Amino acid sequence: MVHAAPVSGRTAGARARHPRTPDVFSDRAHLIARWAGPFAIGLVYGYWAAANRRSGGPITAGNVAFGFVTAIVFTLFMAGVLTLASRLPRELHAFLWFLFTGAAFGFLFAQSGRSVLLTVGLSLALGVAVGLICFYWVYTHEDARGRRIG
Known part of the structure; x- marks a missing residue:
């Protein structure tokens, strides 16, 4: 039986390091x-x-x-x-999601007739959590120069 021998010292390039899934939709x-x-x-x-x-x-x-x-x-x-x-760069990317999530949740929560302080506090808490998660996600999916991977 014939088997392919591994090639040492050469790489197949960026595609081998970051394979993409096939695009089946138009x-x-x-x-x-x-x-x-x-x-x-x-x-x-x-x-x-x-x-x-x-x-x-x-x-x-x-x-x-x-x-x-x-x-x-x-x-x-x-x-x-x-x-x-x-x-956007990762800081502004996370900040935009912070603003959007906080505002969307605040508007939704304010429709229930709760107090303004509770609405603002919960909106800020949720917005900060989403902003931090988004920053972490983008930060871990970039190379050393700040370019997105994959």
Whole structure:
């Protein structure tokens, strides 16, 4: 039987160190998914905000309109953050996610009628946690020069 002998002293290049998964979807499918994902999350967010605002009361036309407007605005902001954050250095990347997460949670929590201090405190806590996690993630996925790996 014939077996391939390992080659010593040579590397196959950057592709061997960081293999990529095959891309089975078309560019059109990726474009649709880039908007469908945030829109689906936005619909859930809009429904949640509308449900918090009505506090178990009857569903009204104003409540439904509030939910859809909230979903659209959230979708636009999330798509913007997803597009912009990957182009920023790691500190600004993490700060952008801190701002977005804190503001989104604060708006959602404020619809329930809780106190402003509790809303701000919880929003800051969640935003800081997400910002630190995001900074760590980006920091560990960069090389020594700050270029993203993979």
